[in-house]
Amino acid sequence: MLLNAANFSSSILFWRSKVFLFLLWGIVSLKVDSFVLQNDVKRSHPNIVIELPCSQKYLTGYFYEKHGQILESDFHGLAQEVGSDELSRSLVHSLKDVFGFSELNRHLIGEGSHRSLVTNFKLNIKPNDMSWLNNHYCQVVVIERLPIGVFADPFELQHLVEHQVFLDVAVIGDTNLELPSALSNKSVVEVHMNTTHNVLSRQSEITVELPLHARYPPLDVAGYSKIEFNQPDLLMRCKSQVTQRDFCSWILTGWSDDTHKNGIFWLVPCGNMEHTTLVSSITFISALVSALLIVLSVICRSTNEDMKNS
Amino acid sequence: MEVRYTDIDYFVFSDAAALVATGKSPFERSTYRYSPLLAFLLIPNLILHQSWGKLLFSSADLLVGLFVDIILKLRSVPETLRLLSVAVWLFNPFTFTIGTRGNCEPIVCAMILWIIICIMNGKVIQAAFWYGLVVHFRIYPIIYALPFVLVLNNQHARPRECILKKGSPRSGVTDPSSRARVVKPSTTSWKQLFCPWDLLRSNITINSFLFGLISGSIFFFCTALFFKLYGWEFLNEGLLYHLTRTDPRHNFSIYFYHIYLHHQHKFSLVEKLISFLPQLMVQLALIFRFAADLPFCLFLQTVAFVAFNKVITAQYFVWFFCLLPLILPWSSMKLKWKGLICISLWMGSQLHWLLWGYILEFKGQNVFIQLWLASLLFLAANTVILLMVIHHHKFSRVFSPSLSAPDSTDTKKLD
Numbered sequence: 254m255l256l257n258a259a260n261f262s263s264s265i266l267f268w269r270s271k272v273f274l275f276l277l278w279g280i281v282s283l284k285v286d287s288f289v290l291q292n293d294v295k296r297s298h299p300n301i302v303i304e305l306p307c308s309q310k311y312l313t314g315y316f317y318e319k320h321g322q323i324l325e326s327d328f329h330g331l332a333q334e335v336g337s338d339e340l341s342r343s344l345v346h347s348l349k350d351v352f353g354f355s356e357l358n359r360h361l362i363g364e365g366s367h368r369s370l371v372t373n374f375k376l377n378i379k380p381n382d383m384s385w386l387n388n389h390y391c392q393v394v395v396i397e398r399l400p401i402g403v404f405a406d407p408f409e410l411q412h413l414v415e416h417q418v419f420l421d422v423a424v425i426g427d428t429n430l431e432l433p434s435a436l437s438n439k440s441v442v443e444v445h446m447n448t449t450h451n452v453l454s455r456q457s458e459i460t461v462e463l464p465l466h467a468r469y470p471p472l473d474v475a476g477y478s479k480i481e482f483n484q485p486d487l488l489m490r491c492k493s494q495v496t497q498r499d500f501c502s503w504i505l506t507g508w509s510d511d512t513h514k515n516g517i518f519w520l521v522p523c524g525n526m527e528h529t530t531l532v533s534s535i536t537f538i539s540a541l542v543s544a545l546l547i548v549l550s551v552i553c554r555s556t557n558e559d560m561k562n563s
Numbered sequence: 564m565e566v567r568y569t570d571i572d573y574f575v576f577s578d579a580a581a582l583v584a585t586g587k588s589p590f591e592r593s594t595y596r597y598s599p600l601l602a603f604l605l606i607p608n609l610i611l612h613q614s615w616g617k618l619l620f621s622s623a624d625l626l627v628g629l630f631v632d633i634i635l636k637l638r639s640v641p642e643t644l645r646l647l648s649v650a651v652w653l654f655n656p657f658t659f660t661i662g663t664r665g666n667c668e669p670i671v672c673a674m675i676l677w678i679i680i681c682i683m684n685g686k687v688i689q690a691a692f693w694y695g696l697v698v699h700f701r702i703y704p705i706i707y708a709l710p711f712v713l714v715l716n717n718q719h720a721r722p723r724e725c726i727l728k729k730g731s732p733r734s735g736v737t738d739p740s741s742r743a744r745v746v747k748p749s750t751t752s753w754k755q756l757f758c759p760w761d762l763l764r765s766n767i768t769i770n771s772f773l774f775g776l777i778s779g780s781i782f783f784f785c786t787a788l789f790f791k792l793y794g795w796e797f798l799n800e801g802l803l804y805h806l807t808r809t810d811p812r813h814n815f816s817i818y819f820y821h822i823y824l825h826h827q828h829k830f831s832l833v834e835k836l837i838s839f840l841p842q843l844m845v846q847l848a849l850i851f852r853f854a855a856d857l858p859f860c861l862f863l864q865t866v867a868f869v870a871f872n873k874v875i876t877a878q879y880f881v882w883f884f885c886l887l888p889l890i891l892p893w894s895s896m897k898l899k900w901k902g903l904i905c906i907s908l909w910m911g912s913q914l915h916w917l918l919w920g921y922i923l924e925f926k927g928q929n930v931f932i933q934l935w936l937a938s939l940l941f942l943a944a945n946t947v948i949l950l951m952v953i954h955h956h957k958f959s960r961v962f963s964p965s966l967s968a969p970d971s972t973d974t975k976k977l978d
Binding site for chain 2: 364365367408428429430431433436469471472476477520521524526529532533535536537539540541543544546547550552554555
């Protein structure tokens with residue numbers, strides 16, 4: 254009887270602890286959710302808003318036209334350059350915690366010299382601020398700074414736009430498809446994607462698949478050249494549907510670089526400079542030998558025919 | 564993986580035509596490296612239908628077949644043999660896809676064959692006009708300048724007096740009576756190689772002078788016109804690019820790896836000349852030996868030019884495929900087995916190269932050495948085939964020299 258009582262009390266204890274753990278887990282998970290949102294949107298810098306006329310379709314294009322260079326990560330400098338007014342300052346303030354990006358994942362798919370860079374990320378929207386987003390038409394902008402060793406084919410990307418894979422795309426910088434890396438310069442790709450926030454979802458997953466091609470790398474004894482990719486910049490480009498202003502806001506929400514350190518790299522085969530002497534000499538000797546054979550055969554043939562017909 | 568049927572070049576032409584239609588320069592389209600004439604020709608792509616260009620190129624393809632037939636008729640080739648030769652062009656899977664894929668090579672081939680027909684019919688001025696135009700369109704036909712000039716001299720006759728030499732087709736086919744009017748090949752032109760003064764003296768006849776003058780004028784007129792319209796862009800992209808092209812990316816040429824290994828520093832003058840020497844040797848030897856048998860000479864020259872070039876892409880093969888039917892009736896090489904061996908050798912070495920190219924480009928493995936060796940093998944295959952074709956060919960002049968010519972005593976006709 255005592256044993257039964259002991260069993261019963263221990264089982265109650267067991268269940269109680271279970272319930273307690275369950276509750277604890279529930280509370281923690283709720284907290285963690287918002288904690289994660291805050292953490293991912295942990296700012297390395299405050300919100301940056303750049304206001305440009307909507308006729309400026311590409312931020313990188315605008316920068317390139319003004320400065321003749323590729324836009325680096327200095328959005329803050331660009332914002333200061335463009336200047337801000339009352340409206341954009343209030344916009345900056347109101348955008349606090351409206352949305353953020355999280356769970357950035359990148360990887361390369363494919364083999365060889367033609368691969369695709371896949372960027373996966375989530376767009377999080379705070380539920381209280383859905384009204385703000387409903388008054389604005391927004392696009393997600395991904396700015397991908399390409400290392401010298403790879404290039405994006407503007408015509409191929411235009412084809413993707415026609416097939417509505419992307420909303421819009423621009424390649425700024427060195428778009429030469431033919432020159433090797435040693436004779437090339439950097440380029441940047443700006444991709445505009447549609448958001449699905451209208452469906453009142455707190456979180457939407459966005460995937461950008463960018464087809465890239467490797468250039469002929471500089472020579473290396475190792476036989477392979479390593480191309481490393483940096484993190485992209487994620488922005489939102491929003492246009493107010495309420496006001497009459499023809500201005501679009503480019504919003505950078507302070508993306509923490511420490512969340513994911515995806516070291517993506519691409520190994521491209523390259524020539525070995527130690528082969529140079531051997532390759533060059535054998536190439537020229539082969540060409541010369543083949544040429545001599547043909548010339549000799551031409552001479553022999555004419556001599557033979559002379560003898561035959563005389 | 565989506566592999567497009569249409570060649571990327573076709574989109575380049577269409578975009579350039581769109582630019583030209585709006586009054587801009589076609590060279591604003593990157594990688595457009597052709598004559599602006601091509602962009603003008605393709606303007607109906609925008610007005611009529613996107614495939615106008617492909618229809619044009621395919622019609623040129625059929626025209627080439629017709630011209631082959633005309634040339635062989637002029638040389639009195641029996642009908643069966645003639646039709647077989649035409650079929651070699653029309654049913655060659657490599658060439659009939661070229662036009663439908665949107666490549667402009669059939670137009671160049673049609674022009675070259677028309678020039679041969681004009682020369683055979685004695686229409687020197689017309690031949691010169693088309694020659695100037697085709698060199699403007701595509702630089703490579705410049706290698707035919709010397710054989711054309713030599714042929715126009717060897718006849719030593721005015722256009723009306725042209726005597727066409729009856730060909731001596733392969734024995735054992737249809738007409739035995741037309742067989743073997745064996746003419747001793749003119750060794751005069753060969754000996755002239757060692758007597759430059761004689762060469763110069765005999766080369767300046769009215770026909771060759773007219774030919775050189777008119778074709779040169781047409782070429783310079785076109786160049787000047789487009790330079791006026793489009794400036795240095797035209798000269799750099801449309802002309803100089805082809806003359807100085809050194810592409811380090813992998814292609815069939817044996818020089819590709821050498822160029823890639825040196826791309827980070829400039830080439831010395833010596834290196835440039837050394838790579839030009841084998842090409843020059845072969846071209847001169849072929850011209851001075853075979854110029855009198857014009858189609859044969861042009862065929863050999865084209866094969867050699869492509870094989871020894873710094874860059875070889877698959878579309879260059881069409882340049883000699885259009886001349887192949889013109890020499891087949893005079894070849895004693897039978898399809899079994901020497902013919903088949905030649906075909907297998909050429910295609911086999913090409914496929915071998917393509918295999919290594921695939922591994923390099925689509926599997927990302929470092930196989931540069933293997934690919935380079937495959938390109939050496941391809942050159943070897945081309946050389947062997949050239950030697951075999953030369954060995955099995957019955958040399959027959961296109962024109963017999965008229966009686967007033969100094970070298971007519973060398974000619975013997977055996978009936």
